[in-house]
Amino acid sequence: MPRIVRTKVEFEGEVRERMAVVEEDHITPWGSGTPLRIVGRSYPRTGGVEVVTGKATYTADVQLPGMLYCRIMRSPHPHAEIASIDYVKAESMSGVRAVLCHANAPGIRWFGDSLLFDRILRYEGEEVAAVAADDEEIADGALSLIRVRYRELPFVVEAEEAMKPGAVQIHPGGNIVGGPDGEVYRRGNVREGFAKADLVVEERYETPAAVHNCLEPHCCVAMWAGDELVLWDSTQHVYGIRNEVAATLGLPLNKVRVISEFIGGGFGCKQGVGKHEIIAALLAKMTGRPVKLALSRRAENLAGGVRHPTIQYLKAGVRRDGTLMALQLRSIANIGAYGMGGSEVGGPIRELYRCPNVLTEQIAIHTNLGPATAFRAPGYMEGMYGLESMMDQIARGLGIDPLQFRLLNYAEKDPMRGVSYSSKHLDKAYRTGASIIGWESRPGGQNAGARRRGFGMASQVWGGGGGPPAYAIVRLNADGTADVLTGTQDIGTGTKTVLSQIAAEELGFKVEDVRVTIGDSRAGPYAPVSAGSMTVPSMGPAVRAAARSAREQLLNLAADLLRVLATELSVKEGKIKSTARPREVAVGEITGRIGDFMIIGQGARGPNPSDAKVRTFGAQFAEVEVDVETGDVTVLRVAAVHDFGRVINPLTLGNQVEGGIVQGTGFALMEERIVDSPTGKALNANLEAYKVPTMLDVPSIESHPIDLPDEICNSIGAKGAGEPPIIPTAPAIANAVFDATGIRIRSLPITRDKLLEEIRRNAAF
């Protein structure tokens, strides 16, 4: 029987208290001593062959009879009013089945006081009209027949400009979200802290707008079956899309089905419903035919969400002995016209170090840019860059080794609430990483010559504790195979693989005998968003609980048939063993005796620990080579040592770490969505001009997870691993660049022009 718990769930750096319905669930966690056969071993990704051979059905591969194709007309201006729109010609074009725009669309509220199709366009790329046609070429042709007269409005794209009195107002409530100091966190008294410090440093850091650039752009196919909507969607949250689409269209929850079997990346920009899902659903309703809507690369860049640019004013006070006395941050996040709020840029400042006096003010600013959305470790990645750059600077200023400086300020308990961690092995991560990279024997930087090598390091803290609600069902078939059903999704991380291992482990089955069904809100029960590094720590315990129930039922059945006590029985490798008898019996031999039958186990994630804080930790160490003549930075090696609790699958975990470091390298050195302030238009809304790392930019990565189970966070001992690896990469690289050159770039990305300008200014060269 289920019960209600009040539990804390960490999501994107924020701890939220929530009520959840969980089942009674007293499963002994898999501890350090638990002998596991399958969990902890590498298995290649389920469906991996389909993915790399092009056989996997992504949303864009869905083809339905009579399906129409939708194209979107987007605003060419950063701020404008639609004076008139004439879509008669487009509508009457042969092969065009429907046109939607503000003149004929239902008045669906979208953001505050704005509408799905609004007369006011607040950024370059905002949706003006949508056409559904027999093919994409016809739809494109029809778009060119829509005549729009725009009344251009003054605009602002820079956050600090938008904060000024008299700035262009994007929304009636003004540009500053919340109060003028935004979201404030305070502990101790920073003024007193700075007063007691021997050294006070103040710096300004900037991080760019970065585009997620998922291999698969946002895409959906909407089909109505009677009064029910079926939506194939590339999403990080099958059930969230179900809930949001139902709410937006006024449908009951059981009349919306969302399917998302293969997803080509999300990184945060596919967490919630976008306009495209609603537009496709409306057009499908109007035409009585299925409608596919895929965003173009340009639309993805302009309207698909970005990591918000930040400006960080960071001040730190430290005693001569290296004790941090005060930290103060004022961060300004440019969230565009429709971003929901700034992310937790202050997170690392608040919680990484044992600092008694902390003040963070997180300000979010509306501008005439596309919406900011979450992007892998939102806030923490940006904030960690500022904090760990400054820590490096202070350590060097005090003449303390940067690693030693961090250990000096190590937080044994959560500095925010004083509670213990469910587990924390950051010290071990520091030492292991230092050993891998050769930190002690590093040359010491700023060596002469054109190509200069340097070493840098940075820390990571992040959530990853997961939590309820998360549900799973495990069914046993008559041939001794199992089906696991959940409504979760795989955004590319190997959800199916990991859940099949957990189920097989708990069932005592072979991993190949377990099949995991995900990505269908009709088939699987509720599962949370795949974000906040919480898929595995949320779904894993739910699957384990369901598998345990199924195993118990199986053993009772076997005991009945074999005429022994269930307590004498166990399952291993798909065979049932009795302590009393020598002979093993295959599971299928037992279940096969009953003809058609099915054992059904269900499980729910239990509550999070009430008296412990669940965090992931880690450290990355980078060795770089800087060509001081060209400004080229080559990242040679990255050693990554993270504490994710138990490692379920070293192979898929390693992929996560590598992907994070590659993406972090891009953030450090090249990624930046550039908007021209005078015109308010994006200059690199494509993958030619927006640079992402290629194979040649990828450093040699040595990843070494700590792999100590967290016996408090949940029953599987694993914390999340999706976001942590991206967090420390950029500051580690920036610190290594300083080590190599003596130049500290406080505005990412560290591009050739920035470096060369500093080199030119610097007499040392």
Added chain:
Amino acid sequence: MPRIVRTKVEFEGEVRERMAVVEEDHITPWGSGTPLRIVGRSYPRTGGVEVVTGKATYTADVQLPGMLYCRIMRSPHPHAEIASIDYVKAESMSGVRAVLCHANAPGIRWFGDSLLFDRILRYEGEEVAAVAADDEEIADGALSLIRVRYRELPFVVEAEEAMKPGAVQIHPGGNIVGGPDGEVYRRGNVREGFAKADLVVEERYETPAAVHNCLEPHCCVAMWAGDELVLWDSTQHVYGIRNEVAATLGLPLNKVRVISEFIGGGFGCKQGVGKHEIIAALLAKMTGRPVKLALSRRAENLAGGVRHPTIQYLKAGVRRDGTLMALQLRSIANIGAYGMGGSEVGGPIRELYRCPNVLTEQIAIHTNLGPATAFRAPGYMEGMYGLESMMDQIARGLGIDPLQFRLLNYAEKDPMRGVSYSSKHLDKAYRTGASIIGWESRPGGQNAGARRRGFGMASQVWGGGGGPPAYAIVRLNADGTADVLTGTQDIGTGTKTVLSQIAAEELGFKVEDVRVTIGDSRAGPYAPVSAGSMTVPSMGPAVRAAARSAREQLLNLAADLLRVLATELSVKEGKIKSTARPREVAVGEITGRIGDFMIIGQGARGPNPSDAKVRTFGAQFAEVEVDVETGDVTVLRVAAVHDFGRVINPLTLGNQVEGGIVQGTGFALMEERIVDSPTGKALNANLEAYKVPTMLDVPSIESHPIDLPDEICNSIGAKGAGEPPIIPTAPAIANAVFDATGIRIRSLPITRDKLLEEIRRNAAF
């Protein structure tokens, strides 16, 4: 926790003892006094609008990218050996992707010692080769390029010919299945019974091969997703197809998914796997593309299964006072080359009347005809025609009213095992039917003139008790709606509608807030075949059990939130009421407080009663008009009164009764697959020459179900209704024809030529 039970399940007239895993399930049955709000009321069929507007996706409507079309080449001979086959030209034709025939197909065993593609062809229409091509025209063209040299073999198509010594042998084991007397049932001593009888009658009856003629022919689409097979299939048993296909292809059960959302009729011929599913799966594997295979009308007629023709030698002994002393049947079923066995033609003889001495011998004979399969009430329909024709004849011979004669021999208990019935209201059915048709005041038949009216009646007995295994899951959504998931299917009877009523009743929800998902082995748990009239009595209790578990969880949750005792709470019309407080709270208001959550209830069908026999009963009364000049028989009225236990939905139940009577009318008067004995070929393998009733042939039907809950058979009080209505129609009509004309036709269908021949022979005309 589940437990194993040994339970009896009735299937196609046969009682099988089986083991099943059921959950502890002590639900008080809905009895006569239980006030029900939703169960018992008419609701139009869920998805009915989609069906009649052509929006429903039947298997033939499934379109997949890159899908190929398969056509089958079939044997032109009733018995032949393939001497040689040349398919090189066909294979190299542009657009042809694969050809399968005995020369290159894997050696999959199909029936006894035969193969999927066999060198020996045992009936006209047997599969010779299959082509997968880009479209159907290319596939047809390719078939015409396959050159086959046949060595024709002697053949036999008549059962009594095939029984003779020296007859052509279809299989090595001979043509007679089982011993020479087939399946024998004996109680008492018929020889002694006949000796004590005052009147002994012996007759020979014949029933034809009837074709199911589902609106939707057999059709499937096979697609491989990696090592998993997805099969869209028009089937009566989603899980059975999963199991059989997996076994045939050597796949684990969790690597086969069967989908069957809308089905255009089954009537018994879509219960098990056919060659077409395996051929499509093999071709899809060979080509790496999805393959659709739909049988043509001609293939449907030749190879899709038929009701086996029967010859029945029936002998009855009766005392002058009307007491049945002995019944003896020797039935011969022509099951074609690959029919599995004869059906229960002796069933009605064994169990309808309280007769102390009974002997039935059911013989099944292989011939060179297409396979016989189950067809709505297999055996019972044929046997009832013979038995009830003879009862009419005897009653008239004794000068007893036929209805009175039946009541004289009424079985209060099961005559086979002496146990009580879970419920039996056949006597009420007799009286109600007689009253509706005006039996007492009927003119008395054989009136003069060209158009002669007559009245006839017949009884029905059949299973319909259902049983385990049957599983369901009920999920409650945060907005107060519910999802029911089961792996069952709707062969056209309204499964979704009825299950949504049962779930809504038990949950206390509105019926429109409950959505039922069926027809997908991945989404829903195991459900039995939709045959044997057992979908509702099997699935209904499983759904009720799952809904009850969900409701209990909901009330516990509400009690927790409202701070009252759960025992004070109830749900009605989607509102939670407390006995202690006046205010009602909508379910969604409670569930909505918890954010994302899901209550999951699961339920399994409990065991059948061990000490009672579950049967459906009924009687039909027909009024006909016979034109003795043309031989035309017009069925004017049929009164149908059946005891199905509780009526869940009068509307959908009424449709079942009407459909049964229409199909029964066809069987009585026109349906017959005609095979020419000298050539062994079918003469009417199409819907032009094979006659089925049209709207003009449908009588006025007055259906009046008894509607008394069976409080013993299961927790919902309902028995099955799929097959019973077809059983008594033909004998009622035949008896009415006799009443009108004095002519008794003992060979169905009662066609003009048979009637006119008798009329010509009969001096009375």
